Amino acid sequence: MNTTSEVLPVREKIGYSLGDLAANLIFQTLVTFLAFFYTDVYRIPAATAATIIFVVGLLGAFVFTPVVGILADRTRSRWGKFRPWILWTAIPFGVLSLLAFSTPELGERGKVTYALVTYTLLMLVYAANNLPYAALSGVLTGNMAQRNSLSSYRFVAVMIAQFVIQVLLLPLVLILGDGDRVQGFHNAMMLFAVVGTVFFLITFFTTRERVVPTAEQGSSIGQDLRDLARNRPWLVMLALTVLVFVTLALKGGMYVYYFQYYLSEPALAAFLDGIGFNRAIAGLNAALTGVGLTEFRWPQDAPTSAFSLFNAGGIVFMIVGIGFSRRLADRFGKRDVFGGALLVSTLFMLAFYLYPPDAIGLVFASQILHGFFYGITIPLLWAMIADVADYSEWRNNRRATAIIFSAMLCGLKVGLSVGGALVAGILAHYGYDAALQAQSPATVGGIRLAISLYCSLPFLAGVALLFLYEINKPLETRIERELAARRAGQPA
Incomplete structure (x- = not known):
């Protein structure tokens, strides 16, 4: 190469x-x-x-x-x-x-x-x-x-x-x-x-x-597949990838219904006004029109505005969490940091079930804390998949990075497909009718369950799966050292 x-x-x-x-x-x-x-x-x-x-x-x-x-x-x-x-x-x-x-x-x-x-x-x-x-x-x-x-x-x-x-x-x-x-x-x-x-x-x-790659090392597609089937960390990561993206698709698709039909619109409006959001938009428009520009037309309905602000808070604190990820993983190992952060982030998702429709401040606080701890896991998932490729080479003396990553991409798409379908399927199961201004209590209860309990179950299953993932911090270090020696032609 x-x-x-x-x-x-x-x-x-x-x-x-x-x-x-x-x-x-x-x-x-x-x-x-x-x-x-x-x-x-x-x-x-x-x-x-x-x-x-x-x-x-x-x-x-x-x-x-x-x-x-x-x-x-x-x-x-x-x-x-x-x-x-x-x-x-x-x-x-x-x-x-x-x-x-x-x-x-x-x-x-x-x-x-x-x-x-x-x-x-x-x-x-x-x-x-x-x-x-x-x-x-x-x-x-x-x-x-x-x-x-x-x-x-x-x-x-x-x-x-x-x-x-x-x-x-x-x-x-x-x-x-x-x-x-x-x-x-x-x-x-x-x-x-x-x-x-x-x-x-x-x-x-x-x-x-x-x-520009040269001819690949001598192994057939069948041999690569057999290696994968015997690679327990790969099997764990494949299942974990599916579970993580089921939750991401489910909660991502369901939050808009949660804001539209469960949370109190007057409480959302009062919250936006209380934190100065509406004044900030008004001040921005005054500044724009003051210099001869067209004002920024932010939507007036409280659910849309609050939903956008809710997502913004989660994303910002995900970025903050990502900033802590590498240092924590260097000290404690990717597996343990990933599992611990995923568990804590799940607890803040479960908390959504406890909040009444007017507890807007608690909803936003839980989203921020969930975003921070989930952010810690974001770079670790793909780093762990790369570790699985090293593990496969370490065990089999053959590297199959592409097939490992392509299989994980399949897992990602399966998770997104299942999670996306669950959004519509859960709504249908609980009698959602898009033509209604207000949904039935059963439908609203289903939406509430979806963004708390149902979203949490795949994450909790992922945390449990990590007990079967054997690449901890000591094994990471050993694999890195022995592969480096092997590639240099030295005894491990």
């Missing part, structure tokens, strides 16, 4: 990270708002929406992802192996993102068919874009320090996209649609589609593949 110690220019790091920002504008929208869009905007029955999200998600995990991985590994072009896929999918990604969130009047059966076809095509193009994009980071440079730096730029881009979607999307929908959510979603997605397409093209033109 041809590796290089060349320092990546900042321009290339930014250019690469813009690709993840573009992808996450759509990915975060799907995770957080797809069920809401289908049920409340496009008016598809909740049970039908659950089926679409679940079936297409599994198709993406078990068909689209492995097929694209096989094809991308065998791509040969003057631009390299992975960059061409970003170029080829840039425009289709933008077009399908817009189509998937459009609302043509086609009748009940036609709507379901339209949603199924557009979501399936979007998932196909997403796989064709995202897998090669992820692989590209491994061939821009062979220098590990530069790869770590590149990952930092990429993570910042992901958090920006998450902030835009979870904090600003609903306000943008109301603003761009002038109160009409249907038109607002269409206009917002058109904006994201254009920005995303441009960012993908920037990624293509600003990056260069420098690491």
Whole structure:
């Protein structure tokens, strides 16, 4: 393998990270708002929406992802192996993102068919874009320090996209649609589609593949699969990945209903006024109009404003938690820090069940504390998967990094599909009716259970699974030392 110690220019790091920002504008929208869009905007029955999200998600995990991985590994072009896929999918990604969130009047059966076809095509193009994009980071440079730096730029881009979607999307929908959510979603997605397409093209033109692999070490696909089947840490991490993303999709998709139908609107309005949020928006608008600019049209309804602020608090404190992650893991080991932080973050999710509709301050405090402790786990999940690749090489004298990571991506998609389908499925089970201004007590109770108990169960199962994960701090150190000696041709 041809590796290089060349320092990546900042321009290339930014250019690469813009690709993840573009992808996450759509990915975060799907995770957080797809069920809401289908049920409340496009008016598809909740049970039908659950089926679409679940079936297409599994198709993406078990068909689209492995097929694209096989094809991308065998791509040969003057631009390299992975960059061409970003170029080829840039425009289709933008077009399908817009189509998937459009609302043509086609009748009940036609709507379901339209949603199924557009979501399936979007998932196909997403796989064709995202897998090669992820692989590209491994061939821009062979220098590990530069790869770590590149990952930092990429993570910042992901958090920006998450902030835009979870904090600003609903306000943008109301603003761009002038109160009409249907038109607002269409206009917002058109904006994201254009920005995303441009960012993908920037990624293509600003990056260069420098690491050219030679023939792989001698092992067949069958041998790699047998190694995986005997790799208990890999099995644990696969199950853990599924469980984590089930919860992320479930709570991400259900919070909007919690604010809309469970929390007291007068209490939300009083909370926003009491913390000075409304005064801050008024002051901002006064400053804008004072210099001749148009005022910032923040939505007036309290649930939308509070929901956006709620997400903002969680994201900010996730970033704070991430800042503590590396130092804690260096001292105590990834496994123990991940399990402890995941358990504490789950306790703050469970607390939501105890809060009455007017306990807005407690709701926000729990979200902030949950975000902080969950933030500690965010970088550790993928670092632990990399440790599993080292563990496999240490045990089998064969490295199968790609197949380990691609399998984990399948687990991620399965988790998101199950969690997204659970949002619509739970709503259907408890009798949710999007046409009603106020839901029945049974429906509201189901929403309350979903964002507390049901969201907590996968996290708690993940904590229990970690007792079977044998790569603790001492074994981490041993694997690193012995692999280094083995690669240097010395006795371990």
